[in-house]
Amino acid sequence: MSVITVRDLWKRFRIPHEKSATVLDHIAKALSIFEEKRYDYEEFWALKEINFELEHGESLGIIGPNGSGKSTLLKLIAHIMRPDRGEIR
Numbered sequence: 001m002s003v004i005t006v007r008d009l010w011k012r013f014r015i016p017h018e019k020s021a022t023v024l025d026h027i028a029k030a031l032s033i034f035e036e037k038r039y040d041y042e043e044f045w046a047l048k049e050i051n052f053e054l055e056h057g058e059s060l061g062i063i064g065p066n067g068s069g070k071s072t073l074l075k076l077i078a079h080i081m082r083p084d085r086g087e088i089r
Contacts, residue, residue, distance in 0.1 A: 002053045002089070004060075004077065011072050011087035014041040046072045050086070060078035 002051045017040045046069045054060050075081045076086055 001056055003056050004052075004054040005089040006050055006052050006077070006085075007086065007087050009047055009073075009076065010045065010079050010084045011047040011069070011076060011081065012045055012084045013044045042054075047076075047083075066067055 008069060050073065052060070064070055072081070076083055079088075
């Protein structure tokens, strides 16, 4: 019996090209939806096609270099974030 099942898991982040320095900058960006000014974003896939099953009594170690998606995977399993594709049970 599986305790955790991860099937075809994908997670994407949108990274803005322009950084907001203040709360006023964030508000200005939100209000720009109604204006013609648009902000550009870069797409970054933190996780692609992740699949595994963890059975009762088994352990799983998640290792890898900085930026490889370890924390993102744990946040998805804990339901802190939602995946863009796939499912976690």
